[in-house]
Amino acid sequence: MLQTGVIWGLTGTTMTSFMFFWAMYKQFVPPHLRAYVERYFYKMIRWISPNVHIKFTEYTDEGLKRSQAYNTIRNYLSSKSTALAKRLKANESKNSKSLVLSMDDHQEIEDEFEGVKVKWYSNVKVTQTQSNYGRSISDERRYFTLTFHRQHRGMVIETYLDHVLREGKAIGLKNRERKLYTNNSSQDWYSWRTAKWSNVPFHHPATFETLAMDPLKKEGIKKDLIKFSKGEEYYRKVGKPWKRGYLLFGPPGTGKSTMIAAIANFLDYDVYDLELTTVKDNSELKKLLLDTSGKSVIVIEDIDCSLELTGQRKKKKEEDDEEEKKEDEKKSKREKDEKLSKVTLSGLLNSIDGLWSACSSEKIIVFTTNFVDKLDPALIRRGRMDNHVEMSYCKFEAFKVLAKNYLEIETHDLFEEIERKLEETDMSPADVAETLMPKSDEEDADLCIKRLVKTLEEEKEKAKKLAEEEEKKKTEKEARNKKKAEEETEKKKTEEEEKKKKIESEEKKVKGAEANGIN
Numbered sequence: 317m318l319q320t321g322v323i324w325g326l327t328g329t330t331m332t333s334f335m336f337f338w339a340m341y342k343q344f345v346p347p348h349l350r351a352y353v354e355r356y357f358y359k360m361i362r363w364i365s366p367n368v369h370i371k372f373t374e375y376t377d378e379g380l381k382r383s384q385a386y387n388t389i390r391n392y393l394s395s396k397s398t399a400l401a402k403r404l405k406a407n408e409s410k411n412s413k414s415l416v417l418s419m420d421d422h423q424e425i426e427d428e429f430e431g432v433k434v435k436w437y438s439n440v441k442v443t444q445t446q447s448n449y450g451r452s453i454s455d456e457r458r459y460f461t462l463t464f465h466r467q468h469r470g471m472v473i474e475t476y477l478d479h480v481l482r483e484g485k486a487i488g489l490k491n492r493e494r495k496l497y498t499n500n501s502s503q504d505w506y507s508w509r510t511a512k513w514s515n516v517p518f519h520h521p522a523t524f525e526t527l528a529m530d531p532l533k534k535e536g537i538k539k540d541l542i543k544f545s546k547g548e549e550y551y552r553k554v555g556k557p558w559k560r561g562y563l564l565f566g567p568p569g570t571g572k573s574t575m576i577a578a579i580a581n582f583l584d585y586d587v588y589d590l591e592l593t594t595v596k597d598n599s600e601l602k603k604l605l606l607d608t609s610g611k612s613v614i615v616i617e618d619i620d621c622s623l624e625l626t627g628q629r630k631k632k633k634e635e636d637d638e639e640e641k642k643e644d645e646k647k648s649k650r651e652k653d654e655k656l657s658k659v660t661l662s663g664l665l666n667s668i669d670g671l672w673s674a675c676s677s678e679k680i681i682v683f684t685t686n687f688v689d690k691l692d693p694a695l696i697r698r699g700r701m702d703n704h705v706e707m708s709y710c711k712f713e714a715f716k717v718l719a720k721n722y723l724e725i726e727t728h729d730l731f732e733e734i735e736r737k738l739e740e741t742d743m744s745p746a747d748v749a750e751t752l753m754p755k756s757d758e759e760d761a762d763l764c765i766k767r768l769v770k771t772l773e774e775e776k777e778k779a780k781k782l783a784e785e786e787e788k789k790k791t792e793k794e795a796r797n798k799k800k801a802e803e804e805t806e807k808k809k810t811e812e813e814e815k816k817k818k819i820e821s822e823e824k825k826v827k828g829a830e831a832n833g834i835n
C-alpha cells in the first residue's frame with residue numbers, strides 16, 4: 317500500500333493522472349512484482365519531492381510495546397484536530413462528563429510552528445494473517461506521518477518535535493483519567509479491535525485516611541510510597557529497575573483490596589488487575605506486562621489460588637493428613653476442569669524481576685494472599701516483594717478509624733469495653749464496618765456502637781464454641797490414630813507369632829523326617 321503522506325503535495329490534474337495510473341497499476345501489475353515497483357516508486361518520489369516524512373508507529377520493539385511518543389503525539393494532535401480535522405473520533409472524557417475529540421484514521425491536519433508549516437497524517441495499516449487454527453486474523457497497526465519541507469529539517473527535528481512531545485505530555489497529564497485494567501483472554505488478542513487489556517475508569521473511593529489499620533504501619537507505607545515515586549534518579553544510581561513489590565497478606569476482609577485502591581489513589585496511578593488463570597503461558601505473561609504503562613499498580617490477587625506454587629509443601633502435608641489429601645484432589649480436579657494456565661513460577665519470577673521487568677518503569681507490583689505460608693519463598697523474597705504487609709483482624713486503633721468514618725464519632729463510653737473485647741476476639745475490619753454502618757435513618761451512633769458490643773460478645777461465644785469443637789475433633793482424631801496404631805501393632809504381633817509357629821512346626825517336621833530316616 318502506498319502511504320497517504322507520500323501522495324501529499326500532488327495537486328489537481330496530477331492527482332487525477334495519479335489515480336488513473338494507480339487503477340491501471342492495481343489491475344495489470346501482478347502482486348509479486350508490486351514490491352519492486354513500489355520500492356522504485358518511493359525512490360523516485362524521494363528524489364523529486366521536496367518533502368521529508370517521519371513515521372511514528374503505535375508499537376515499538378517488534379510490535380511488543382506501546383510507543384510513548386505515539387501516545388504523546390496523539391494527545392498533542394487531539395488539541396489541534398478539533399478545529400482542523402474533517403473527521404474526528406469521539407471518546408468519553410474524565411468522569412464521562414464530556415467528550416474528547418481526536419483525529420480519526422486517514423485524516424490530515426496542518427500545524428504551524430515558528431512560521432513553518434508541517435502536516436500530520438493519521439494512518440492505519442490492516443494486515444490479514446492466518447492463525448494456526450486456520451482462522452483469518454486482522455491486525456491493525458496505527459501510525460502518524462509528519463511531513464515537512466526539507467529546508468526545515470533542522471528546525472523540525474531539533475525544536476518542533478521537542479515542542480510536540482512537551483505539549484503532548486502536559487495535555488496527557490491534564491486529561492488523564494485513571495483506569496482499572498483487566499487482561500483479555502489471549503484468544504481474543506488478535507481479533508478485530510481487541511487489545512490485550514480492557515479498561516474502565518478507576519473511581520474507587522478508598523484512601524489511606526479511610527483505611528483502618530495500625531497508624532504507625534500506615535505511615536510507614538505512605539513514606540515508602542513517596543520515596544519510591546520520587547526515586548527515579550536513585551533507582552538509576554543503584555542499578556535497579558524502578559519498581560517496588562508489595563505482598564499483602566491476611567485473613568479475608570482485612571482490607572487487602574482496599575489497600576490497593578488506597579495506594580493507587582495516593583500515587584495517582586492506574587491499576588492493572590492481572591488474572592493469571594486466563595494467561596496461557598509465560599510468553600503471554602511477558603507480553604501482557606510489556607503492554608502496561610508506567611505509573612501503575614499491577615495486582616495479582618489471591619496468588620496462592622492463581623498458580624500451582626505450593627507443590628512441594630503440599631506433598632508433605634498429603635502424607636500427614638488424609639482429609640486434606642482428599643480436599644487437594646478435589647481442588648486439582650477443579651483446576652484441571654478450568655484448564656489452568658501454563659504460567660509457571662519461574663515465568664512469573666522472570667516477569668517480575670528478570671531482564672524484561674526493566675523495560676518499563678515506575679510500577680508497583682502487589683500480590684495478595686490469605687495464606688502466606690503456602691507461597692514459595694522464592695516468590696516473596698525481598699527484592700521481589702520488597703514490602704510484606706500483614707493486614708490483621710480489627711484492633712482498637714483500626715476500630716477508631718472505622719468509627720470516625722462510619723459514625724463520625726471519636727469517643728464513646730463504650731470505647732474501653734470495645735477495646736478489651738477486640739483484643740479477645742478475631743473480627744475482621746469488614747465485619748466491624750458492616751456492624752457499625754447505620755441500616756436506617758433511625759439508627760444513630762449510640763445504637764450502632766451498642767450493636768457492635770453485642771456482636772463482639774456473640775463472636776467471642778462463637779469462637780469459644782468453635783475452639784471447643786476443634787479441641788474435641790482433635791482429641792477424637794488422636795484417639796482414632798492411637799487405636800489404629802495399637803491395632804497395627806497387635807496385627808504385626810499376631811503375624812509374627814504365626815510366622816514363628818509355622819517355622820517351629822516346619823523344623824519339627826524336618827526333625828521327625830530325619831529321625832525316621834535314621835531308623
Ligand SMILES: Nc1ncnc2c1ncn2[C@@H]1O[C@H](COP(=O)(O)OP(=O)(O)OP(=O)(O)O)[C@@H](O)[C@H]1O
Nearest residue numbers: 526527528567568569570571572573574745746749
Ligand atoms: N482495613 C480496612 N479499612 C477500611 N475498610 C475495610 C478494611 N478492611 C475491610 N474493609 C471493608 O470491608 C470490605 C472488604 O474488604 P477488602 O475487600 O479490602 O478485604 P480483603 O482483605 O481484600 O478480603 P479478601 O481476602 O476476601 O479479598 C471493603 O469494601 C471495606 O469496606
Ligand SMILES: [Mg+2]
Nearest residue numbers: 572573617684
Ligand atoms: Mg480482596
